[in-house]
Amino acid sequence: DAKTTQPPxxxxxxxxxxxxxxxxxxxxxxxxxxWYRQIHSQGPQYxxxxxxxxxxxxxxxxxxxxxxxxxxxxxxxATLRDTAVYYCIVRTKGHTPLVFGKGTRxxxxx
Amino acid sequence: GAVVSQHPSRVICxxxxxxxxxxxxxxxxxxxxxxxxxxxKQSLMLMATSNEGSKATYEQGVEKxxxxxxxxxxxxxxxxxxxxxxxxxxxxxxxxxxxKGETQYFGPGTRLLVL
Numbered sequence: 001d002a003k004t005t006q007p008p009x010x011x012x013x014x015x016x017x018x019x020x021x022x023x024x025x026x027x028x029x030x031x032x033x034x035w036y037r038q039i040h041s042q043g044p045q046y047x048x049x050x051x052x053x054x055x056x057x058x059x060x061x062x063x064x065x066x067x068x069x070x071x072x073x074x075x076x077x078a079t080l081r082d083t084a085v086y087y088c089i090v091r092t093k094g095h096t097p098l099v100f101g102k103g104t105r106x107x108x109x110x
Numbered sequence: 111g112a113v114v115s116q117h118p119s120r121v122i123c124x125x126x127x128x129x130x131x132x133x134x135x136x137x138x139x140x141x142x143x144x145x146x147x148x149x150x151k152q153s154l155m156l157m158a159t160s161n162e163g164s165k166a167t168y169e170q171g172v173e174k175x176x177x178x179x180x181x182x183x184x185x186x187x188x189x190x191x192x193x194x195x196x197x198x199x200x201x202x203x204x205x206x207x208x209x210k211g212e213t214q215y216f217g218p219g220t221r222l223l224v225l
Contacts, residue, residue, distance in 0.1 A: 045216070097207075
């Protein structure tokens with residue numbers, strides 16, 4: 001599976017949109033982009049995934065560039081409870097297990 | 111989303127004893143489950159892949175005789191840490207892949223402390 005690069009940490013003001021970038025320049029055509037987050041001392045929580053179209057659900061939006069080499073996870077109105085480590089993972093659907101990198105530690109500040 | 115449970119959430123044991131951790135997919139059948147381990151301030155590390163009715167596949171460096179995995183049904187996988195030592199103290203997290211094979215869902219984790 002393709003490797004991803006994320007900034008180690010980010011801050012966001014409460015109530016503002018949090019935009020978390022991910023670079024996956026070696027992604028191949030059948031690989032999906034998945035986003036998970038891990039709140040302290042809990043198991044990872046699935047957020048969203050996509051192939052090439054932008055996706056939105058009740059938690060977040062996923063914007064994938066046209067060349068698919070990068071993506072952005074958007075939390076539209078960040079709250080203090082969104083403070084977590086966010087992981088961007090690229091994998092082929094149904095095949096390999098998720099392999100976690102270091103992620104981005106998002107701190108939402110009041 | 112799908113729900114995965116783990117039991118116990120926290121366990122303290124003496125060195126040399128064995129500890130069993132259960133992982134259940136509550137509202138879906140999971141032919142494939144995964145076990146991860148996470149040390150403080152580190153990311154999750156995949157330990158093994160467990161397929162229902164067959165032997166688990168272990169990642170390099172993970173001792174299969176020490177970390178026994180059983181996946182006897184489509185909703186239950188167990189991890190037994192045999193002869194636990196203090197260096198086995200960690201956060202163990204299971205994960206189950208949904209029936210479409212699209213998404214992995216994670217349990218809440220089990221914190222193991224070996225004294």
